[in-house]
Each structure stands twice: as structure tokens, then as C-alpha cells.
Amino acid sequence: MATAGPLTGRRILVLEDEYIIAVEMESWLSEAGAAVIGPFARADEALAALADGKAAVDAGVLDINLGRGGTAYPVAARMDALGVPYVFATGNNLEADDPSFRGRPRLEKPVSARSLIRMVSELVS
Template sequence: MRSAGAEVIGPVPRADLVLDLIAEQQPDAAVLDVHLSDGDTAYPVATKPNVLGVPYLFATGDVRVSGASAGSRRHILEKPFVAAELVRVLSELVAAR
């Protein structure tokens, strides 16, 4: 994403670290991988960007999980996806902000 002009401030593998990073960095947008390395999902994390006004999308290879209520009104990119699609959706999120 750096080639598209974005500053990447992750990846962040655990929910608690994601929340800390969002609070500290106030990013323009966030990409939340549904499954985090600590076994949790990103759905509980998704409430924090809402509070901070950070637009986000879910990235997942598990469409069943992406249909959960927390993600139902969000952009979802199904893995694998191409970088151009990620850039397009992130650009739309930032522009709509």
C-alpha cells in the first residue's frame, strides 16, 4: 500500500494492540483482518474505530464469519484480493469520511 501513497502502521496481531494503535495513531482508515493471531476476531475491535471516527473494512477468507452482525454494514474484502481492490475501497472510505 506504500506504493499507493499510504503509510502502513501494521500489521497488529492482537485485539488489545489494535485498539492501542488506533487510539494513538488516529489512522485515516483501518483494515481489520477478521481472524487475529491470538485466536480472537476483529469484531469487538470494530466498535473502537466507530467511536474514534475511523472508517474501516474487514478482510477475511471466511465469508461465513464476515456475515456476522458487526460486519453486516461494513465493506468486506474476501481473501485473496488484489492490491488494487484494497486501494480502491480504502480510497472510497477515506473520501466518504
């Protein structure tokens, strides 16, 4: 008999523009029992999912820099408005460059499965 993972029943949005990293995070979260929303490579895709009432989420994992000048900040702002916790998973060693998001939970890339699951579990507990 399989035991439930630490994220069983939780819906986690993933916003990550690097395909390999996105697929890896999706796999780790799924193995921990989460239903993954996404992964999305662009902020507008994630915002559309958040706007869809069927896609209610419990937490998010957001890469700050999404390439071509895109950022996760609009998604983070929407999640703040909805009261949904999130963590920035980023290779950017500096604090978030938008002062509104400084001090938010963050994981430094490369992210390990253990640290991702631990952080997301803390967010939803």
C-alpha cells in the same frame, strides 16, 4: 518527477495475523502513498495504537479472524466509536458472525492490490 499515489498523506491501520498477507498489504498501501500503522497481528496491539493520540488513522483494514479465538471486532467497535471507516478483509465467506458488523465493507481473500487500494481510497474519500 513521481506522482502522488491515491492514498498519499493517509494513515491506514492494518490488522492481519498472517505475516505474508500483512507484509503484502503494507507494501501495496505504502506504494499507494499511505503511511501504514502496523501491521498488527492482535487486536490488543491495534487498540493500543488507536489509544495513542499520535497514531490517528484515516481508515483500517481488518482481518476478522485473528487465530486462537481472537477477532477484529473490538478494533472495529473502537473505530466505529472514533468515526474511522474500515473494511474487513477476510477469507470467511459468511457475513460477520457478530450482527453489529453485518453489512460493513468487506474484501474476500485472496485480496488483490487493486481491490485493496480501490476500497481504501473509497473509504477515505
